[in-house]
Amino acid sequence: MFAGAVFAVCMAGTTLPTPLYGLYQEKLGFSELTVTVVYAVYAFGVIGVLLLAGNASDAVARRPVLLAGLGFAAASAVCFLLATGLDWLYAGRLLSGLSAGLFTGAATVYVMELAPYGGASRATFVATAANMGGLGCGPLLAGVLAQYAAWPLYLPFVVHLVLVAGSAAVLLWLPETVRERRPLNTVRPQRPGLPPQVRAVFAPAATASFVGFALFGVFTSVSPAFLAQSLDVDNHAVSGLVVALAFFSSTAGQLAVGRVGVERSLPLGCAGLFAGLALLAGALHWDLLPLVILSALVGGGGQGLAFRGALSAVAEAAPPDRRASVISTLFVVAYAGISVPVIGVGVLTEPVGLEGAGLVFIACMTVLVSTAAVYLLRRPARVTPSRS
Known part of the structure; x- marks a missing residue:
């Protein structure tokens, strides 16, 4: 369950900006085309990681890869907090894609590996719910905070940074499931x-x-x-x-x-x-x-x-x-x-x-x-x- 919560926190960060794009348009003055490009940059980050390092957690273990993913998620939030131009938004979305690319496979496997004997079915449920549920919680959290709290372009990302920090602490507490580790240079792109x-x-x-x-x-x-x-x-x-x-x-x-x-x-x-x-x-x-x-x-x-x-x-x-x-x-x-x-x-x-x-x-x-x-x-x- 704790691993599933970490999974959900990371995925929530990837959709957090969704209800805020209109506010960024007002602040920075860009078109609807630019909104779609900013959004799509995320996909390029995910695809790149899946192809180049999708199997990294099999070699260097689950927790280091997931901690790296949380690091990219935190860096993405910082980019949105500092966003004074489009370059910050592009960087934030790319970093968000890198975090999701690292988490997609590694976190799913990690949740299943941490399941007790006979709990494979429940672990699959937790992984699925954490992935898609986390993606759903992102825009919901940002929308509620932007509508009913102060600093709509800042508070959602501050809250997410706090959640990411808590998730990193949880990861460090959870056990590692990969027993035989290999050097990072053994990771090969997946063709x-x-x-x-x-x-x-x-x-x-x-x-x-x-x-x-x-x-x-x-x-x-x-x-x-x-x-x-x-x-x-x-x-x-x-x-x-x-x-x-x-x-x-x-x-x-x-x-x-x-x-x-x-x-x-x-x-x-x-x-x-x-x-x-x-x-x-x-x-x-x-x-x-x-x-x-x-x-x-x-x-x-x-x-x-x-x-x-x-x-x-x-x-x-x-x-x-x-x-x-x-x-x-x-x-x-x-x-x-x-x-x-x-x-x-x-x-x-x-x-x-x-x-x-x-x-x-x-x-x-x-x-x-x-x-x-x-x-x-x-x-x-x-x-x-x-x-x-």
Whole structure:
């Protein structure tokens, strides 16, 4: 449980600025395109760490890697506290991506390794809830503090620094789970790869993952601006809550995979993503807050179902000696979804407006997720136990 709390604290820091971008726009005077670029820098940091040092904790042990991740999280918070220009925001988002990249794999494994005998299922729940729940708590915490407390661009990051310091103390108290350590120079970049037997499963899995992360990217980068400009919702707590609901629903969707089964979770997740995109289109067209909330709930649930189903499907289809590289490839595609489409929305905002850019995004993502769904209906993803 303590390791899960540390995991949640780190992930919360990566979404903390979400309801504050409008305030930074007022302070620094930049466009909606710049907001999306600032947001997307985070993804590049995550992808870089996953590819270059995703397996570092296997060599140098869990706690040093997680402490480094907390260090990057603290440095990110300091950058936002000192932000007097765009360069500080870019640096803060990049450092935040580095922290998430280090935590994503290492913290998940650490939580599971610390579980008592027979507690693997509960540990999986804790890791999932800590990851997505932490991402949801970030905008909720920042939104509430920005709306109802003083110093909206400072207090959220001061609070996060305190939480990071407490998390570092907890980590130093928790035991190390890696017994045989190797030098840091033994860590090698993980080269993405797709063995032939994985490709049929990977195509729809990666497509659904890309769309799900792209939906999250739009929610966490431009939804506060849409709420303020089109719905006259300038309450930062409400903006943070809407984003948080998407992540909390993703947690529920991931946990539901155990009930619906891995084979059904991927097509059901695609259906949820399709419905979430349709609801978001309705919200943009009719300027209705209830549809935005429903889109976050339904789309978030679909993302959780689809991504956990995708991860399970490709992991089971991959040969044991190539599993890490296959999963790395899936994560690279997924995190590309929260960078490229989001920047595309920013580029289109000026010529066609925020609502028009959102509708173009929805149309493109709908085509992708529909293609994945049709493929799955014609060739269902079969998940069979892997051989070690």
